[in-house]
Amino acid sequence: MTAASTTVPLLQARALSFHRQDEPVFAPLDFQLHAGELALVEGDNGSGKTTLLRMLAGLLHRGGGELLWRGEALQRDQCAGQILFLGHQLGLKADLSPRENLRIAAGLHGTREGLGMASVLADVGLRGYEDEPVRRLSAGQKKRAALARLVLLPATLWLLDEPYANLDRIGIALVNHLLEKHTAAGGAAMVTSHGTVSFHGGEPRRIRMHG
Numbered sequence: 001m002t003a004a005s006t007t008v009p010l011l012q013a014r015a016l017s018f019h020r021q022d023e024p025v026f027a028p029l030d031f032q033l034h035a036g037e038l039a040l041v042e043g044d045n046g047s048g049k050t051t052l053l054r055m056l057a058g059l060l061h062r063g064g065g066e067l068l069w070r071g072e073a074l075q076r077d078q079c080a081g082q083i084l085f086l087g088h089q090l091g092l093k094a095d096l097s098p099r100e101n102l103r104i105a106a107g108l109h110g111t112r113e114g115l116g117m118a119s120v121l122a123d124v125g126l127r128g129y130e131d132e133p134v135r136r137l138s139a140g141q142k143k144r145a146a147l148a149r150l151v152l153l154p155a156t157l158w159l160l161d162e163p164y165a166n167l168d169r170i171g172i173a174l175v176n177h178l179l180e181k182h183t184a185a186g187g188a189a190m191v192t193s194h195g196t197v198s199f200h201g202g203e204p205r206r207i208r209m210h211g
């Protein structure tokens with residue numbers, strides 16, 4: 001028996017579903033995710049991966065089924081700041097700099113202990129771009145600014161939709177490193193990707209979507 005199987009899951013879904021115009025977007029889902037785990041959300045184009053992550057982030061109302069957070073019915077206000085979504089839209093204010101964007105996010109949710117904005121921005125490869133308006137950054141640099149927010153905020157569960165998109169080889173390695181560090185520190189992540197995820201922090205859980 002693994003340690004994960006003896007502890008209460010961080011997140012558990014039972015017969016979770018989502019409907020558009022009364023049509024189910026994906027077959028009912030059952031899964032659980034423990035602290036320290038990575039889950040790969042797999043499925044063809046249109047199978048509902050983004051929909052699932054947006055629903056878990058509270059951006060879409062779920063259709064049916066149950067969602068438990070640490071064993072209790074998930075209440076949005078109770079886990080505010082604990083679940084962080086990074087999707088195709090990065091949630092950055094284009095007229096503000098990466099540093100200003102981080103400052104706003106940190107004001108809302110706080111920061112991880114011992115982390116400063118300057119070091120986080122340097123770690124994601126944005127040294128020299130800290131004070132540049134986001135709209136002047138490249139697509140990959142914008143993604144890095146959004147990754148800096150993940151690193152800085154004290155969220156437990158990361159929901160990452162195609163986190164490797166727009167990143168170069170070093171950026172891809174950075175995402176893998178961040179995932180390994182986050183899960184090693186007791187965080188968890190759900191990731192969609194059409195590319196290969198290279199994760200050395202243990203065998204990822206797999207959530208298969210059937211649209």
Ligand SMILES: Nc1ncnc2c1ncn2[C@@H]1O[C@H](COP(=O)(O)OP(=O)(O)OP(=O)(O)O)[C@@H](O)[C@H]1O
Nearest residue numbers: 020025043044045046047048049050051052209211
């Ligand atoms: N805003 C929307 N309005 C109506 N239908 C939508 C909307 N967004 C997605 N859909 C539909 O919901 C289904 C699931 O879409 P979703 O984006 O979740 O799939 P996905 O698995 O993430 O796809 P991909 O691999 O292409 O990113 C698709 O059939 C899609 O057409």
